[in-house]
Amino acid sequence: MTCRKGILFTLDALLALLISGLFIFLTYQLLIPRSTASSSLELSRLASDVAVTLDETGTLAAAVNSSSTAGIYNFLQVVPLSYCVRVRIPGVSPVTNQNCQCSGDIAVATRSVVLVSSSLTTRVASVEACYK
């Protein structure tokens, strides 16, 4: 009888151990979505890369100058299909790489656009990136 009780207590303790461990693990996973944080950082960098490339190739300035978004659209076609990217510039129609809905976080990178002619033109362009 005493031996059975011991086995029961041991089983009970092991069960409690298992449940507690599971509880801590799940709580940790739910509260701190490590992969989400990393992927959010990845999205930020994608948005920044797109913004820098468009700016340094003069594509953003050309869009502001001519209101034509063809250059931006052509560049966005090389972005992997798993991402949705949208470029917004005041006074110019928004451009997206594809018709898609975002699921989850959206990262935004802003870039100043400067145009020099007889007068100075300045705009703030923003690039939004998210997972499809």
Place this chain on the structure above:
Amino acid sequence: MRGMIFTIFFSVLFLLFLSVAVFYERTATSHQTSIERVRAVDKLGFIRYDIARDIAVFFELNVSASRSTISLSNRLPSSLADAGGGLTSYKNFIEGQYANRTNANISLDISTLSVSPFLAFTNGLNYSYDSPAHSTIRLLGNANITNFTISMVIDSSASGSTLDYWDWTGSGPACSPTEFYFWTNITDSSASRLLINDTFGSADYSGCVPAAANYSYTFNFAAGSLAVSAGGVLGTPRSVSLTVSGVSAPLVLNATTNSTVPFRAYWPAALTVNNYTNPTLVIMEK
């Protein structure tokens, strides 16, 4: 007695779990904080580089470098009708609209840029302007310069030249150690390539120039002039200076050095983003 042992055992077990949970929580918080710090550093670098590039656009300057050649493409003078006012309006744009959109508190000090702008290179070169309107540019060199080449297309027709001369001391790029090779490709609006007279009455567009003496020449055009100086400029040997008056031209200036030391090029503008202050804005690193 047995009950007490169980109580102690489970209390210890509970404390163990509690400490594991606390450890996890702290690790997670630390991880999240690290991510936020990475984001903040990314953002600061992004803003700093963005503004450094904007200033280059403002001066209509493009800088690139290969292993031993620094290439500067510029336009003389500024296309802006009011370059000084444009610089102030750019500062207001960055500290206002741009700062709001980036959710940052930005302060941009352009006091040096608005008076005597320059792009400094950590290898000792200095590319400077007389003012934001930049009708004069100077590339002050150093001992490592072996070669300068300039290309310009002036928007006016040539109308003769002054009697200034260059003391070409050689006709090829193999100059003596106390000289450097200077090559020009300056054409007027009718695509005529302009030559420089030498002391012997002949004309050429390239040759060796003593490093320290100042040699200057003024090309006259129907609408204005272009003054070219090479050698010692503002007391700095192996330098070049160009000044336009009444004419404008795109310029490509290449400086070849025999130094392969890595360098950076930066503007003397101080940028403060939130509490982070950087006294220079790096535009390129090689």
